[in-house]
Amino acid sequence: MKKGCPFGTHRVIEPQGVLPQPANRIDNDMAIYDNEILIDVQTLNIDSASFTQIKEEAGGNIEKIKAIMKKIVETKGKHQNPVTGSGGMLIGRVEKIGPALEGKCPLKVGDKIATLVSLSLTPLKIDEIHEVRKDIDQVDIQGKAILFESGIYAVIPEDLPENLALSVLDVAGAPAQTAKLVKPGDTVMVIGGAGKSGMLCLYEAKKRAGITGKVICLTHSEKSIKRVQEAQLADEYIVADATNAVEVMEKVKRVTDGQMADIVINCVNVPNTEMASILAAKDDGLIYFFSMATNFTKAALGAEGVGRDTTMIMGNGYTKGHAEIALQIMRESEPLRKVYEELYA
Amino acid sequence: MKKGCPFGTHRVIEPQGVLPQPANRIDNDMAIYDNEILIDVQTLNIDSASFTQIKEEAGGNIEKIKAIMKKIVETKGKHQNPVTGSGGMLIGRVEKIGPALEGKCPLKVGDKIATLVSLSLTPLKIDEIHEVRKDIDQVDIQGKAILFESGIYAVIPEDLPENLALSVLDVAGAPAQTAKLVKPGDTVMVIGGAGKSGMLCLYEAKKRAGITGKVICLTHSEKSIKRVQEAQLADEYIVADATNAVEVMEKVKRVTDGQMADIVINCVNVPNTEMASILAAKDDGLIYFFSMATNFTKAALGAEGVGRDTTMIMGNGYTKGHAEIALQIMRESEPLRKVYEELYA
Numbered sequence: 001m002k003k004g005c006p007f008g009t010h011r012v013i014e015p016q017g018v019l020p021q022p023a024n025r026i027d028n029d030m031a032i033y034d035n036e037i038l039i040d041v042q043t044l045n046i047d048s049a050s051f052t053q054i055k056e057e058a059g060g061n062i063e064k065i066k067a068i069m070k071k072i073v074e075t076k077g078k079h080q081n082p083v084t085g086s087g088g089m090l091i092g093r094v095e096k097i098g099p100a101l102e103g104k105c106p107l108k109v110g111d112k113i114a115t116l117v118s119l120s121l122t123p124l125k126i127d128e129i130h131e132v133r134k135d136i137d138q139v140d141i142q143g144k145a146i147l148f149e150s151g152i153y154a155v156i157p158e159d160l161p162e163n164l165a166l167s168v169l170d171v172a173g174a175p176a177q178t179a180k181l182v183k184p185g186d187t188v189m190v191i192g193g194a195g196k197s198g199m200l201c202l203y204e205a206k207k208r209a210g211i212t213g214k215v216i217c218l219t220h221s222e223k224s225i226k227r228v229q230e231a232q233l234a235d236e237y238i239v240a241d242a243t244n245a246v247e248v249m250e251k252v253k254r255v256t257d258g259q260m261a262d263i264v265i266n267c268v269n270v271p272n273t274e275m276a277s278i279l280a281a282k283d284d285g286l287i288y289f290f291s292m293a294t295n296f297t298k299a300a301l302g303a304e305g306v307g308r309d310t311t312m313i314m315g316n317g318y319t320k321g322h323a324e325i326a327l328q329i330m331r332e333s334e335p336l337r338k339v340y341e342e343l344y345a
Numbered sequence: 346m347k348k349g350c351p352f353g354t355h356r357v358i359e360p361q362g363v364l365p366q367p368a369n370r371i372d373n374d375m376a377i378y379d380n381e382i383l384i385d386v387q388t389l390n391i392d393s394a395s396f397t398q399i400k401e402e403a404g405g406n407i408e409k410i411k412a413i414m415k416k417i418v419e420t421k422g423k424h425q426n427p428v429t430g431s432g433g434m435l436i437g438r439v440e441k442i443g444p445a446l447e448g449k450c451p452l453k454v455g456d457k458i459a460t461l462v463s464l465s466l467t468p469l470k471i472d473e474i475h476e477v478r479k480d481i482d483q484v485d486i487q488g489k490a491i492l493f494e495s496g497i498y499a500v501i502p503e504d505l506p507e508n509l510a511l512s513v514l515d516v517a518g519a520p521a522q523t524a525k526l527v528k529p530g531d532t533v534m535v536i537g538g539a540g541k542s543g544m545l546c547l548y549e550a551k552k553r554a555g556i557t558g559k560v561i562c563l564t565h566s567e568k569s570i571k572r573v574q575e576a577q578l579a580d581e582y583i584v585a586d587a588t589n590a591v592e593v594m595e596k597v598k599r600v601t602d603g604q605m606a607d608i609v610i611n612c613v614n615v616p617n618t619e620m621a622s623i624l625a626a627k628d629d630g631l632i633y634f635f636s637m638a639t640n641f642t643k644a645a646l647g648a649e650g651v652g653r654d655t656t657m658i659m660g661n662g663y664t665k666g667h668a669e670i671a672l673q674i675m676r677e678s679e680p681l682r683k684v685y686e687e688l689y690a
Contacts, residue, residue, distance in 0.1 A: 007624075021647050246352070300659050
């Protein structure tokens with residue numbers, strides 16, 4: 001059996017010398033290396049920005065969505081959207097564990113896991129696409145995938161429905177980072193607060209900012225704000241177009257008595273919301289960009305352009321304990337769990 | 346005289362409702378609004394990533410470079426490279442100050458200033474291009490520009506040569522952020538340490554990390570590392586290809602006895618160096634991306650893909666006192682000033 005690199009560089013076909021994520025094409029042959037785990041895939045959870053793009057390209061047609069997804073995997077050996085660059089995650093059962101991982105890895109054959117590394121670097125083969133669940137970005141397939149030695153995963157918890165767990169794990173990084181950033185008394189605004197990751201961020205922000213803090217939910221429609229209000233996830237609610245920086249700034253000014261936000265968390269998967277994030281924050285505030293639609297240059301030059309000394313953090317999908325933190329929300333919050341079950345599971 | 350918005354939204358032509366930086370086209374009519382400053386431009390300092398792209402597109406031909414630059418400004422009303430999205434800065438004399446700024450702004454007509462906001466949002470008109478200084482990304486022109494009320498600037502100091510000051514101010518954000526991030530005892534690596542911003546970062550890192558810290562310079566060639574060594578800017582020197590994450594990781598492992606870096610500062614203006622930055626840092630390390638070639642998705646998914654809990658900060662070109670901090674280096678360090686004068690001024 002061949003020996004593999006912890007990061008999966010042995011699978012890279014083109015260009016040589018890079019890691020699997022930036023590679024254009026990786027080897028999706030399903031004979032495993034000594035430090036790899038073979039997964040019998042059941043469901044793909046496509047990254048929201050990626051799936052939105054695929055749906056648009058397909059004009060909403062299911063067969064066209066399937067064809068686009070198959071073509072991506074055939075071309076690249078992984079499900080990395082060529083337009084957005086992003087992937088998603090998957091759920092499946094452990095089928096084979098490389099001998100070099102014995103004693104190092106708590107998994108056993110048959111365990112049901114969710115991979116918490118992006119599909120944009122995961123060797124994948126799709127034999128058949130069974131079902132496309134358009135509204136929740138989930139696709140059931142018959143196929144196989146490879147988890148590298150450095151790849152992170154979560155065993156699906158027994159006390160939560162599988163699809164619910166999968167939906168939460170897909171965005172686990174955002175609420176866990178929120179939990180680590182927010183301090184008592186902070187004014188926190190979540191842009192895209194009614195979305196999949198946004199609601200979890202609001203919950204953690206409110207829990208950490210506490211009674212002396214203020215949590216603001218910004219969303220684009222009255223309709224979506226209603227469900228957040230019913231679940232009592234925020235202290236203030238703003239309906240605004242997040243691509244309109246000036247409108248957002250004026251509305252945040254109003255609900256904060258001109259103080260603006262200590263922390264802005266951007267969870268909205270549409271382009272051109274960098275400036276609204278910057279102008280909503282205090283001059284010495286912190287902005288956490290979790291949206292994959294974030295443009296580095298627009299944020300960096302945008303802050304400079306308005307002379308703002310804000311700290312801007314790029315959302316890292318992984319932080320220690322992120323799966324545990326995110327799943328725990330579903331146990332703690334009955335109303336949020338209900339919303340999640342209705343919308344995503 | 347017309348009243349303007351502090352951020353210059355009154356100049357945006359297309360699309361409506363955005364700020365000048367993300368706009369495709371802004372109004373470069375040189376009749377000022379009540380809160381604008383008119384500048385008689387002398388020199389443009391084009392962003393390094395942008396100028397590299399323009400030079401490549403022009404095949405190094407000076408007349409073609411001029412034509413590309415003129416076309417950009419004619420099309421967009423500002424010098425924002427359509428490929429890289431980035432701008433640069435300019436130097437010139439204050440020609441007119443809007444009446445709404447009287448008493449609010451310490452400038453007077455005739456002052457020589459450098460604008461510290463990006464050219465990617467600055468209304469600009471080029472009448473003629475006098476000289477293209479290819480090796481230092483500087484272009485002398487006859488033309489006018491507008492500074493908005495929120496726009497930051499520095500008066501050119503009298504004790505430093507003008508071109509030297511301009512070169513330093515162009516990258517002032519990076520060393521100033523470095524000064525604020527690095528603590529005594531830190532291991533700091535600067536990727537692109539022999540470059541224009543990299544050398545200033547090394548200087549500040551060494552000053553702050555001190556005798557108990559370790560500063561590592563990574564650069565792509567033996568030749569460029571020599572000048573950094575002569576100026577004694579770092580404790581360790583690595584020659585490596587920053588797009589090769591695995592090579593960089595191995596070399597950093599060697600010079601840090603396997604400990605890796607607390608802080609990695611990425612100043613190299615080439616794409617695909619995100620992973621090298623991530624793998625060079627400790628698991629709980631901090632990465633500061635100053636390079637405009639940084640890709641948000643590659644960094645965010647890359648860290649997740651290798652299960653690293655690193656904090657990744659997007660380089661904000663502005664931080665309080667950045668001009669003062671950066672210019673002071675030229676007064677403090679005789680060898681660094683010599684290098685700067687030779688290469689950039």
